[in-house]
Amino acid sequence: MACPAPATRSGKGLLMTKQVNQLDLLAKLLDLAKKEGAESADALVFDATSIEVAQRLGAPEKLERAESTDMGLRVFIGKQQAIVSSTDHSDNALREMAKRAVAMAKVAPEDPWCGIAEPSEIANTLAEMDSFDPVEPEAQNLIDMAKEAEDAARAVKGVTNSEGAEAGYSRARIALSATNGFAEDYSVTSHSFSVSVLAGEGTTMERDYDFTSAVYAEDLKSPADIGRSAGERAVSRINPQKKKTSHVPVVYDWRTSSSLLGHLTGAINGAGIARGTSFLKEMMGEQIFNKDITIHDDPHRRRGLNSKPFDGEGIATTPKKIIENGKLTTWLLDLASARQLGLPTTGNAARGSSGPPSPASTNVYMEAGDLSVKELISDIEEGFLVNELIGMGVNGVTGDYSRGASGFWIKNGEITYPVSEMTIAGNLKDMFASLTPANDLEFRYGTDAPTLRIDGMTVAGL
Secondary structure (H helix, E strand, O other): OOOOOOOEEEOOEEEOHHHHHHHHHHHHHHHHHHHHOOOEEEEEEEEEEEEEEEEEOOEEEEEEEEEEEEEEEEEEEOOEEEEEEEOOOOHHHHHHHHHHHHHHHHHOOEOOOOOOOOOOOOOOOOOOOOOOOOOOOOHHHHHHHHHHHHHHHHOOOOEEEEEEEEEEEEEEEEEEEEOOOOEEEEEEEEEEEEEEEEEOOHHHOEEEEEEEEEOOHHHOOOHHHHHHHHHHHHHHOOOOEOOOOEEEEEEEOHHHHHHHHHHHHHHOEHHHHHHOOOOOOOOOOOEOOOOOOOEEEOOOOOOOOOOOOEOOOOOEOOOEEEEEOOEEOOOEOOHHHHHHHOOOOOOOEEOOOOOOOEEOOOOEEEOOOOEOHHHHHOOOOEEEEEEEEEEEEEOOOOOEEEEEEEEEEEEOOEEEEEEEEEEEEEEHHHHHHOEEEEOOOOOOOOEEOOOEEEEEEEEEOO
16 A cells, blocks of 8 residues: 555545545445445545564564555444444445445344434634644664663663563544535644563562553653653562551552543443443433533643544534532543433534444543642551452442552551552442542543542552
């Protein structure tokens, strides 16, 4: 596959020479679907390129480049829908896609909530997000980053082995068109590298890692810093202890705090709310965090890892505060869940080429608090700093929470020795209500939170 032309801006979104052809291709596919009997339809193309390299103990282990183009067609006959996907874009394949999709829709069960957006609902203008780095890195640059990161990690005293270092780049181009008149596209990129090493000997070995990711390569942290951090983290975990079961404050560091936002966005997903299967289903407008907590879903965050100008149904995305002054302000909705709930969509539909849209968050983050991490833990006599979570013991219907964890014990306001093989338990409603953020917010994952303190959790060990 030839490399696509550089990005240029036109009146129809971020278009590439190749993507103009893709929109033409989608228009042809939609026309074929209508001729076969579809009453309405939408179609999309994902054009993706990725490069991945890996090395371990100074020797290369992987160098892979992948390129793919996937197309999906969704057709509607009344309240019946069907979806067909293909990687073959020949004229014969397009005709077969349209014919097969319409035939499937005719025998599909009715879904009263399905259907594309009304013309009045689709996006007319697109936000600028700066989500595309036009420079594709050379494979050797990625190899050099992985090598530098692993070398820095292995140079840390106490590091005895390595699980390796990886570096990668990806570029995705998304074009969406529908019979309601929507036809737009955008592009995103991602650069990243990570390293994981071990410290100690024999059965006392401990592992840890660090990573960095960004839309633009220039925003990555340095390989030396990431490697050094990974090595120091691994060494700090040697000879962990186990603690007796107790009721103490639990502090989630930045690597684990984002998981709590994931539980929140899962609980306000419109599909679960429409089914009545969320522990927050009756909490719209209610105070679920303290009044100092504000949480954003921002699809327009510049250089955000999950930024996008329109959603999977051609609805303009909009920044929103899902929690404002501690109160729940919105669900995350696509068209189907919005119709079921009698609400307007929030423009949070996500989709692939072979499935229908469903609600999903974009760039989610909790605003930083006023206290440093040191100040946040200063009055804790006994507590648990969590930097790794294991398993997924969370009940989305009741909010009951139980997960394996490891990290460090806090004593008299100081981080002391490592602990492992612990379980932390509570209920997410109670956890959200007693949560306090530190001031160390970093944007690393796409769902990000500062260090968080939650009082009164059960920590089970010995």
